[in-house]
Amino acid sequence: xxxxxxxxLPGPVAVRVLILLVLAAAVLVACFAWxxxxxxxxxxxxxxxVGN
Amino acid sequence: xSAPEHAGVPVDPQxxxxxxxxxxxxxAPGDERGAPSVKARPSRAHSIVFGTVGxxxxxxxxxxxxxxxxxxxxxxxxxxxxxxxxAQIVDDFxxxxxxxxxxxxxxxxxxxxxxxxxHDEPPVDKAPAHxxxxxxxxxxxxxxxxxxxISEGIDRATVLNPKGVGHYPGTQMPGDVxxxxxxxxxxxxGKPYHRIAELKVGDxxxxxxxxxxxxxxxxxKEIVYPNDVGVIAPVPDQPGKKPTKRMITMTSCTPMYSAxxxxxxxxxxxxxxxxxSGIPVELLGTKGNPSLADAGLTSxxxxxxxxxxx
Numbered sequence: 001x002x003x004x005x006x007x008x009l010p011g012p013v014a015v016r017v018l019i020l021l022v023l024a025a026a027v028l029v030a031c032f033a034w035x036x037x038x039x040x041x042x043x044x045x046x047x048x049x050v051g052n
Numbered sequence: 053x054s055a056p057e058h059a060g061v062p063v064d065p066q067x068x069x070x071x072x073x074x075x076x077x078x079x080a081p082g083d084e085r086g087a088p089s090v091k092a093r094p095s096r097a098h099s100i101v102f103g104t105v106g107x108x109x110x111x112x113x114x115x116x117x118x119x120x121x122x123x124x125x126x127x128x129x130x131x132x133x134x135x136x137x138x139a140q141i142v143d144d145f146x147x148x149x150x151x152x153x154x155x156x157x158x159x160x161x162x163x164x165x166x167x168x169x170x171h172d173e174p175p176v177d178k179a180p181a182h183x184x185x186x187x188x189x190x191x192x193x194x195x196x197x198x199x200x201x202i203s204e205g206i207d208r209a210t211v212l213n214p215k216g217v218g219h220y221p222g223t224q225m226p227g228d229v230x231x232x233x234x235x236x237x238x239x240x241x242g243k244p245y246h247r248i249a250e251l252k253v254g255d256x257x258x259x260x261x262x263x264x265x266x267x268x269x270x271x272x273k274e275i276v277y278p279n280d281v282g283v284i285a286p287v288p289d290q291p292g293k294k295p296t297k298r299m300i301t302m303t304s305c306t307p308m309y310s311a312x313x314x315x316x317x318x319x320x321x322x323x324x325x326x327x328x329s330g331i332p333v334e335l336l337g338t339k340g341n342p343s344l345a346d347a348g349l350t351s352x353x354x355x356x357x358x359x360x361x362x
Contacts, residue, residue, distance in 0.1 A: 001106070001110045002110055031121055031122075031125070032121075032129060036122050036126070041208070041209070045309065045310060045311055046208070
């Protein structure tokens with residue numbers, strides 16, 4: 001998967017590394033902004049209120 | 053980039069190791085490191101299996117890294133966001149200003165007035181609409197922790213997570229006879245009640261509404277299971293009994309990082325005072341409030357508490 005990604009990235013090694021870092025940062029930002037907040041209510045340790 | 057050459061075997065430019073030059077049609081596997089020994093000629097099935105296992109492995113590693121990301125988000129980032137958002141809510145919560153004295157001697161600095169405790173019938177606000185912030189809470193024992201907002205409701209998504217402390221709907225409002233019951237996160241989302249276990253009997257718990265200070269003092273604590281809702285009854289732990297005291301209850305999760313039980317602190321109203329008359333002496337020197345020197349004091353006066361337990 002990552003080998004495939006690496007082969008399909010353009011440019012020299014430095015550029016590819018840069019692109020990968022930007023991609024990783026984008027994934028992390030997306031997780032912090034949307035994915036984790038959506039997952040959090042499903043976690044048992046967040047079920048703090050007694051059901052109504 | 054390219055796979056290592058095995059015993060002088062050439063490597064094709066695609067980066068996939070071709071272990072036998074006599075097999076030009078052999079498919080390039082997804083993972084060049086998955087190439088088996090130079091002697092075994094990888095079959096098509098072999099390549100698919102190794103490629104699939106490689107991809108699954110990479111996905112699992114990625115999932116593991118993202119799980120650590122979730123931990124960082126839950127345990128750190130929600131606090132960063134919560135602290136910021138709740139401090140902003142407290143800033144935006146407009147109350148009457150705390151008055152200062154008018155200097156009698158020219159050049160003398162104005163001093164912050166200290167509220168005179170009142171023990172008569174306190175004013176009681178009406179419960180606001182869901183998620184509306186109507187008060188703040190500050191505990192001087194939690195040194196370095198400023199006031200936290202209190203909003204109506206205990207829904208996680210709309211109150212506890214974004215706004216800090218919640219007020220159990222249907223329980224009394226600050227100052228009223230009965231139980232002003234609140235809930236706050238012990239950890240994460242700004243953790244307003246993080247240090248609830250540090251409270252000692254007699255400690256002041258200061259509630260500030262738009263117009264009024266209510267100074268409660270801790271009288272007891274208990275650790276209960278989440279379904280023990282009697283702790284927020286008008287007379288705590290005695291549901292159905294007619295209340296005569298003006299109580300406050302703070303509930304939070306315990307043990308930390310778990311929702312297994314509830315840490316419950318009960319307090320009783322010591323005194324109240326209009327904000328326009330000054331600041332409770334208990335708040336001097338705490339975060340976000342004037343210092344003792346601002347009020348012309350050199351040391352904290354002995355408690356004015358009318359409750360026992362000090």
